[in-house]
Amino acid sequence: MTSVLYDAPGPRARRRNVLLSVLFSVLLAALLWWVWQALDDKGQLKWALWQPFTTADAWNTYLLPGLWGTLKAAALSMVIALPLGAVLGIARLSDHRWVRVPVGAVVEFFRSIPVLLLMLFANELYAQSSNIASEYRPLYAVVTGLVLYNASVLAEVVRAGVLALPKGQTEAAYAIGLRKGQTMTSILLPQSVTVMLPAIVSQLVVIVKDTALGGVMISYAELLSARSTLAANYANVIQSFVVVAVIFIILNFTLTSFASWLEGRLRRGKKTTGAVLSPNDATIAGTAATGAGGGVA
Amino acid sequence: MFDFLQGYDVLGAFWMTVKLTVLSALGSLVLGTLLAAMRVSPIPLMRGFGTAYVNIVRNIPLTIIILFSSLGLADIFGVSMGASDFAVQGFRLAVLSLVVYHAAFVCEALRSGINTVPVGQAEAARAIGLGFGQTLRLIVLPQAFRAVVVPLANVLIALTKNTTVAAAIGVAEAATLMKTMMENEAQTVLIAAVFAFGFVVLTLPTGLFLGWLGKRLAVKR
Numbered sequence: 470m471t472s473v474l475y476d477a478p479g480p481r482a483r484r485r486n487v488l489l490s491v492l493f494s495v496l497l498a499a500l501l502w503w504v505w506q507a508l509d510d511k512g513q514l515k516w517a518l519w520q521p522f523t524t525a526d527a528w529n530t531y532l533l534p535g536l537w538g539t540l541k542a543a544a545l546s547m548v549i550a551l552p553l554g555a556v557l558g559i560a561r562l563s564d565h566r567w568v569r570v571p572v573g574a575v576v577e578f579f580r581s582i583p584v585l586l587l588m589l590f591a592n593e594l595y596a597q598s599s600n601i602a603s604e605y606r607p608l609y610a611v612v613t614g615l616v617l618y619n620a621s622v623l624a625e626v627v628r629a630g631v632l633a634l635p636k637g638q639t640e641a642a643y644a645i646g647l648r649k650g651q652t653m654t655s656i657l658l659p660q661s662v663t664v665m666l667p668a669i670v671s672q673l674v675v676i677v678k679d680t681a682l683g684g685v686m687i688s689y690a691e692l693l694s695a696r697s698t699l700a701a702n703y704a705n706v707i708q709s710f711v712v713v714a715v716i717f718i719i720l721n722f723t724l725t726s727f728a729s730w731l732e733g734r735l736r737r738g739k740k741t742t743g744a745v746l747s748p749n750d751a752t753i754a755g756t757a758a759t760g761a762g763g764g765v766a
Numbered sequence: 767m768f769d770f771l772q773g774y775d776v777l778g779a780f781w782m783t784v785k786l787t788v789l790s791a792l793g794s795l796v797l798g799t800l801l802a803a804m805r806v807s808p809i810p811l812m813r814g815f816g817t818a819y820v821n822i823v824r825n826i827p828l829t830i831i832i833l834f835s836s837l838g839l840a841d842i843f844g845v846s847m848g849a850s851d852f853a854v855q856g857f858r859l860a861v862l863s864l865v866v867y868h869a870a871f872v873c874e875a876l877r878s879g880i881n882t883v884p885v886g887q888a889e890a891a892r893a894i895g896l897g898f899g900q901t902l903r904l905i906v907l908p909q910a911f912r913a914v915v916v917p918l919a920n921v922l923i924a925l926t927k928n929t930t931v932a933a934a935i936g937v938a939e940a941a942t943l944m945k946t947m948m949e950n951e952a953q954t955v956l957i958a959a960v961f962a963f964g965f966v967v968l969t970l971p972t973g974l975f976l977g978w979l980g981k982r983l984a985v986k987r
Contacts, residue, residue, distance in 0.1 A: 472806065473880065473881075473883050473887065473888045473906055474880065474888065475808050476892065478808060482808070486808055486809050489809050489812075490809050490811050490812075493809065497811075497815065511842055511843060513842070578966065581923075581927075581966050581969040581970050583927035583930040583965060585931065585933065585941050586930065586940075586941060586958065586965065589944060589945055589948060590954065594954055674824075674825065678826070679827070680827075681829040681830060682829050686933060686934060686945070693833070706837055706838055713830065714830055717830065718825045718826060721825035763824040763825050765868065765920070765925075765928075766924035766927055
């Protein structure tokens with residue numbers, strides 16, 4: 470194979486590549502052996518510690534309710550943050566200064582503070598000055614934090630997505646007599662959805678991942694807090710971490726696979742300009758254009 | 767109005783946040799560069815390893831990695847990171863976790879930077895007789911570095927915010943202090959405003975400066 474960094478290998482390069490492959494596999498095998506030994510030394514490979522995960526009890530009592538908590542918070546946050554982000558993003562593109570500037574300030578503010586701060590604040594605020602039942606308070610706080618933060622990030626994604634379209638699209642729309650609102654809803658947004666999709670999906674993965682913060686910091690009942698009660702019961706800390714991490718990977722992988730399937734479908738629809746929103750087009754947090762996967766925050 | 771700040775070391779907490787950010791940024795830059803080198807290398811096994819690392823790590827919550835470093839690595843495997851007291855150990859474990867997590871994103875940023883350089887650039891360089899080292903040094907890397915500034919800046923800003931997750935293992939940084947203060951003091955909104963302001967001060971100038979720099983350096987194509 471050839472890439473920008475190297476040409477198709479000749480005989481000498483091929484010999485060197487084989488040598489490096491062998492060296493690397495030895496290194497990798499040594500690393501795996503070392504990890505295996507470390508696990509064995511501490512008796513972490515005993516079947517008794519893994520066995521609980523094959524019983525219905527561990528799943529029905531701990532993991533499935535935890536997973537439900539994670540999914541509930543993530544789904545609620547997505548459903549609220551996506552439209553809110555779209556509205557904020559469009560408002561930031563407004564021709565009216567009195568709309569554009571305050572919305573821009575709000576978006577930049579919530580984008581620049583950690584989601585954990587928002588969760589802690591919402592939790593405390595709800596405790597002091599609202600009558601939300603205390604059993605629901607963590608859910609409200611987690612969703613509030615995730616919505617405020619991620620709607621702001623998604624607003625930037627929407628803005629960058631619309632700006633990434635060729636200018637001719639807007640001009641043509643005005644030329645055939647569409648109004649600003651019509652141009653946005655029937656020309657710009659439908660086309661930019663395909664452009665934005667990778668960035669939106671990495672942000673959705675961020676939402677799923679950040680629900681875990683609520684579990685640890687404001688005791689919302691989700692997978693990670695279910696893990697700690699499970700590990701306290703079966704005394705299998707390492708194993709429970711592995712299982713929960715795998716559940717998160719599967720969850721996020723399903724999300725990203727669905728999105729790339731959807732993207733392929735939308736692209737085949739030919740209603741696109743073929744543009745993809747790369748991280749360089751705007752200061753967005755996602756890792757668009759680098760394939761399916763979670764964003765960083 | 768700001769009497770409630772008495773008796774709390776807010777600046778100290780933010781100093782801890784800065785220390786976590788700087789050390790983790792340096793660490794993840796090193797590990798991320800290593801991973802990126804693997805992901806673009808001609809050796810399939812290395813490429814596979816890099817891809818697997820990135821895809822696993824970026825789909826796991828940072829919270830899990832940080833908690834595991836404390837409850838798993840330290841408590842069960844006895845990894846104390848050469849620290850004798852608990853606070854230092856927590857700090858080092860937090861840095862380790864932040865490095866492991868953000869290296870995956872640094873790797874992706876670097877790789878996307880390399881991918882923005884058209885293959886024709888390297889082909890043209892080889893056509894005029896430049897060797898591998900010359901091609902990399904004079905043609906590919908200068909263009910890749912310029913394209914990488916903005917994505918790397920995004921990772922740095924995210925890292926600054928993600929240091930708050932270290933609160934999960936009790937590292938005495940901003941979010942930990944905010945939680946304590948909110949439990950003890952009545953001025954919830956003011957406390958939140960102080961800490962939010964701190965993070966705005968930390969992240970906004972970085973973002974504006976590096977965004978400006980990225981735009982200035984961008985290769986016009």
